[in-house]
Amino acid sequence: MKAANFEHHEPETIEEAVSLLESLDEPTILAGGQSLIPMLRFRLARPDTVIDLNGLTELEYIREDDGHLKIGALARHVDVEESAIIDRNYGSFADAAPLIADPQIRNQGTVAGSIAQSDPKGDWGTVLLAHDGEVVAQGPDGERTIPAKDFFLLPYDNMLGEDELITEIRVPESGSNEGSAYHKLKRKVGDYAMAGSAARVRLDGGVIEDADVALTAVDITNIAVDEAAEELEGERPSADLFREAGKIAAEQSNPESDEHGSAAYKRNMVRVLTQRALADATERATQDGPAADFGTDQLTPEGMAAEGD
């Protein structure tokens, strides 16, 4: 056996899950398990009890309603990859999903689990920040929503209380004059990001009315770069403007040197990836049709090579 022993609980309702969270001593929540199970196997985590959410099938959804795109806590990465709603109007989600780990892991791992894990190298937190999204949490006192910009505190640490669980991730519905994109640099297929950048722009009469830029793996959490957004808002999209925003994103990032590259290299990559994400986001905002039809193909070497910088 690799993991230390634990009691396994399978609640059938969200209320039951919350009351277990409240009554058990330091339980751990299991959703997709693709990060948690290796942690248990290495005994980096040694919970006495595990609350397995996989029976809560009511949380398996991706839908648009009430002016939001809503992703239930048990939606898997593959569900995002295959969602027609996502493909139509949420380019950065559509970009990020197939770049996460590998097909087997995408079949099991969940978006909400990745947000709850709060790994600074995780992709979904960045996408959520760029869409000015929220985390919906359920606890003993009921439901509350936490803005993504307040959610991430430290590596693997966030605003969730010990007796709270994420039930939903939501972002404001994306209009036809809005586009987003996510660009990720990794050493090889399946790796975590060395650096990643998500950008979203909303256009009004050819001017950027609203924008967000967020980054992966270059600070202690996923971060939003408000200074880049400020540079973009009120301006007409242009290569010069995106270069400037890329520069600002690079300046605001705090990467560390490691075996994959120096801090200076990563900072330069933040600059480049941000420019590319902004270009793709703008193209998607100005075109009608599925996100996949526009923007850069990051899944094939040919697609990446075809794109100049």
Place this chain on the structure above:
Amino acid sequence: MTKKEISLTINGTEHELEVEPRKLLVHAIREDLDLTGTHIGCDTGNCGACTVYMDGQAVKSCLTFAVQADGSEITTVEGMEDHPDAGMGESDLHPIQEGFREMHGLQCGYCTPGMIMSARALLEENPDPTEEEIRESISGNLCRCTGYQNIVKAIQYAADVMNGREPPESPVEHGEAAEPEAASDGGTPMCEADDCCMDVDTDFEPPGGDHK
């Protein structure tokens, strides 16, 4: 700690098991059910040797607790010969298995069961994939011997058989492995340039004349 009773249908046979919650699915399959075709490689979710086909999807059985698989239907490599598509080719094997044999899709064979289960998940969903789609589908499976070229060809062979096309002849049995193209491993050039990566000039002489 309380053990849990679970039921797994593996390769069409239902098994009732009593397991500790911490038992990984791969350990239940290998140790409790003695189906050792599913391999343990890295044990950390990187290598894909433990891939099984569970409820219509490829999953890593080292990243799943057995209790999570309760009530599921699982195929392991041992079940491929009983798949309805088995025997479509020249042997009783499943076309994917036959492809690995015919196209020399393995050397040590350690990754093969996982590769076959990932290939099955691909072909169930996409019966006639492109090379790019094949490569994407096995991106969660590591092979340290073959360089993947022949694994891709093995899956292409299976797709040929399953789509009623004549598959290529085996380079192993027909002695074509020694041909220069196959020997240079047939890798896809990374760029279109004439004088780059794959196009090696065998008459190359160092500049500066005669080096004596």
